[in-house]
Amino acid sequence: MQALQSLADALLGFLTPMSLFHVLWASLLGIFVGSLPGLTATMGVALLTTLTYTLDRDAAILVLICMYVGAIYGGSRSAILLNIPGTPASAATSLDGFPLAQKGQAANAMALATAGSALGTLVGIVLLVMLAPPLAEIALDFGSFEFFWLALFGIVISGQLTGGGSVLKGYIAGLLGLMVAMIGSEGIHAHVRFNLGMSDLNGGIALIPAMVGAFGFAEVLTVMWRPKGEMVEAKGESTRALPRMIDLWRYKFTIIRSGIIGTIVGIIPGVGEDIGAWSSYAAAKKLSREPELYGKGSTEGLTAAETGNSAVVPGALIPALTLAVPGSAPAAVLIAALFIHGIRPGPMIMIEQPDFIYNIAAMLILATLAIALFGLSLTRVFIKILKVPRELLMPIVFTLCVIGPYALTQRVFDIWVMLFFGLAGFVLRRMNYPMAPLVLGIILGTLLDKSLRRGLTLSNGDLSPFFTRPISATFALIIGASILLSIPAVRRTLLRLLPGRRQAHAQEES
């Protein structure tokens, strides 16, 4: 009840003309960014962080949240119409969205995607309000030992789940991120490490220029490198943009289940919207009465994917706010933005600023309303936006990549950092290295480093508290087990030992 009251107060607080204006333009820009292949949610949030630093705290965070929600939703447009996901989060959407568009049901597909995204975000918001306060309370018991494991847990799990076919590449990406975080003055003795003789590196590598490079410049290069996408010409297209209520009612369980799966995936550190969409899609297919339609234009599959990816947004903010561990790449940028605006995310947030979580939930609700409004009313406008030629859009994006990081610190060095991470990000992505563990490594490196050394100082060099304290021991066991299980030989041996799996495994091998 108290939570509802706080949420209502927060919502009322944002019902001012200026706040609503910010909600409208930022959500619209977010949908625009998300719908254009090559512009991702992470890039949008990173670039907008550089543009909103002069706004007051609540307005800036509101704008960033609206951009995040809008961009994740906007990705469905190009997934449905071009078969190119506007953001990686919409990859699962294209599996059924594009076949639906080819059948002349593009408007219906976009309407369902809108409804799914809005409902998914709402499920996530409910869970955010329910889970964030108790999680922050649990996290109050965390000491250096637990924070060390938490940081490691984030990188290991993110590396495993985003590595695609190669977990090893996920781990390597995480290690590279941690190594980047080792550059500059360390947090305990202020000793400068690995500055390579450059005084500009004494303060370390800032996250925003690195993210703008890895998600902005790298995307510009990717878009120009790839062949152009062809848009589906709608045939016999109806102008109706509202979803059929009967469809939504038919898929009520799919929507609730996908919303919960998406939120849980969001809570797992560094595992973002794409995994949320795929997990929800896989679960929906498994439990569907019509699994054979999946991949050929299933409206249920489309709804599951869109609900799943949008529910990740509130989910990813749960650990970001309560533990300062981002649940996704855009959430990592949001953490950096929170610090810029003087908010310290972490376990103390419920003590220092108890209303802040409800403010975030209210911002998410407003963003959801905005995407529903724009999504259902501006269908044709967004079809036109998708026709903006990449050769006109990309130089403008790159100009913003150059001036954005510079605007934050007024240092030309940050432009070089952006260029370096852009080129490195492009090469790594082409070789199937996931970006999420890298980002997580950069943001969690300091926490891992300080927690390990502080913990060892507290225990006078004794490692045992890292394994004997209950929460630490649990983290250590999970990390150890997940690393072991990611080794193919160990997994094969375990599968052989499980009696039920033995036969299936034998069949697989034959």
Added chain:
Amino acid sequence: MFADPRTADRITGLVLLMLGIAMLVGGYTMDRLEIRQIHPASIPGLVPMGLGAAMIICSLLLIHSSRGQNTQAIKTEQGSARNLFVSIALCIGYAVGLVGKMPFALATGIFIFLFALYFSWTAEGSRSRSKLVIFTALFAAVFSGAISLLFQYGFLVRLP
């Protein structure tokens, strides 16, 4: 561009191996701040040493696993290397060569004009060349001006 993933993985593995060794050695030889009498368990090189060791293990595993890969089974995405290199050249030329050497609006205008013109020129079915040049020049002038004004007067940034 990355035609053979096995070779790419092997080369990356070697680069990462060197990086891991450098990190391990860098951490080991890093100042232990004895003069400040810090706790030996809190030396600044501790975590870099651990990361270096972990990277050495991962890079060796990567090199090892690249041997067993079946290149036939790996799908590589295809793109235009020419477009990529032109994009890199234009972007770096702008960020390193133009920005800071002339007024920001002019540098941005030149960059947008060249980028948009090159790729529109090479695109199939483009309008007549003279119209294209005029349209691109106008487009570059409007957007470079708008971005410069926004940052200079909207966000009060001293442009590079």
